[in-house]
Amino acid sequence: METPTLDDADRTVLERLANGPRTAAELDGFDDPAERLDALAESGLVVDGEDGYELTDSGRRVIEAPGDASADDRIDAPDEVEAALEDADLAPDRAAALRGAFAFLSYWGEASAHEIRDAVYSEQPAGYDSSEAWWDDLVGDRLADLPEIEPADDGAWHYAGRPGVDEPSVDGRHGPDDDAPYGDAKHALESLDLDRDERAAVHAAFALLADDGEADEERIAALHDDHPAGFGSAEEWYDRIGALLAELPGVEREGGTWRYRGDEAARDATGSHGSETTEPMDEKGSGAGSDRLPGSEDAKAGSQKRDGDGSEDRN
Numbered sequence: 001m002e003t004p005t006l007d008d009a010d011r012t013v014l015e016r017l018a019n020g021p022r023t024a025a026e027l028d029g030f031d032d033p034a035e036r037l038d039a040l041a042e043s044g045l046v047v048d049g050e051d052g053y054e055l056t057d058s059g060r061r062v063i064e065a066p067g068d069a070s071a072d073d074r075i076d077a078p079d080e081v082e083a084a085l086e087d088a089d090l091a092p093d094r095a096a097a098l099r100g101a102f103a104f105l106s107y108w109g110e111a112s113a114h115e116i117r118d119a120v121y122s123e124q125p126a127g128y129d130s131s132e133a134w135w136d137d138l139v140g141d142r143l144a145d146l147p148e149i150e151p152a153d154d155g156a157w158h159y160a161g162r163p164g165v166d167e168p169s170v171d172g173r174h175g176p177d178d179d180a181p182y183g184d185a186k187h188a189l190e191s192l193d194l195d196r197d198e199r200a201a202v203h204a205a206f207a208l209l210a211d212d213g214e215a216d217e218e219r220i221a222a223l224h225d226d227h228p229a230g231f232g233s234a235e236e237w238y239d240r241i242g243a244l245l246a247e248l249p250g251v252e253r254e255g256g257t258w259r260y261r262g263d264e265a266a267r268d269a270t271g272s273h274g275s276e277t278t279e280p281m282d283e284k285g286s287g288a289g290s291d292r293l294p295g296s297e298d299a300k301a302g303s304q305k306r307d308g309d310g311s312e313d314r315n
């Protein structure tokens with residue numbers, strides 16, 4: 001699930017649904033209404049019922065909230081998280097990035113650093129030109145300081161509460177839908193028909209691409225040594241894992257080269273194409289290392305940060 005960032009058309013759809021359920025065919029005047037409704041459902045704002053899509057409690061709150069991004073981004077953050085972010089005195093865009101990471105984890109229950117980067121950075125880049133810098137300098141150091149968020153020894157991050165994906169009756173949230181487009185790599189990995197070892201292998205390949213931007217077939221196939229997933233040869237492994245890897249949003253194969261386009265897509269969306277930002281200034285002119293959450297320790301944060309390589313940073 002991605003933290004909802006709504007445009008005027010999204011709000012208009014929600015306002016129409018306030019009058020009762022509607023199918024995609026009944027929502028005329030919009031480009032790709034079915035895709036828009038799927039995205040709103042993935043964000044927990046609508047649910048597909050017997051008579052069509054209808055508003056959830058979160059969707060109704062959006063209609064009642066002010067029409068700005070700050071209201072939309074707070075939908076999935078409980079009061080204690082908002083209090084922690086307010087006490088930290090973060091710049092608004094940096095608080096939004098942490099809020100988005102919290103919302104993502106609270107929905108899925110657990111995710112790797114690479115999955116969080118992939119899903120949230122494009123929505124909340126906070127001035128960074130790459131998801132790696134975004135994670136290293138901002139989110140990875142501070143995420144564990146938020147309530148109910150726990151880093152684990154296996155390289156995954158965990159939400160201590162009940163994940164939204166396990167509560168289909170709450171705000172209309174639901175598990176992965178075979179008919180819905182994959183919103184991010186985590187969504188795809190949870191939706192595809194693969195076992196735990198295959199998932200770890202695909203994740204390792206995805207993590208390699210997310211870190212390096214691209215890799216040739218030989219580098220991808222070499223991951224078979226650490227993640228055999230039951231395949232006796234690298235060739236058989238590559239045929240299976242490569243087919244699954246190609247299903248992940250943001251991953252492309254051109255000839256013998258694999259590429260990750262997630263960061264590039266985010267830069268296109270925000271119009272940011274400058275040199276990589278490693279320490280954006282906050283609203284007070286302070287550098288990235290100045291606004292730790294209360295009660296955190298630099299040494300503790302360093303040990304808790306999970307960026308990891310493909311071999312240990314898995315879900």
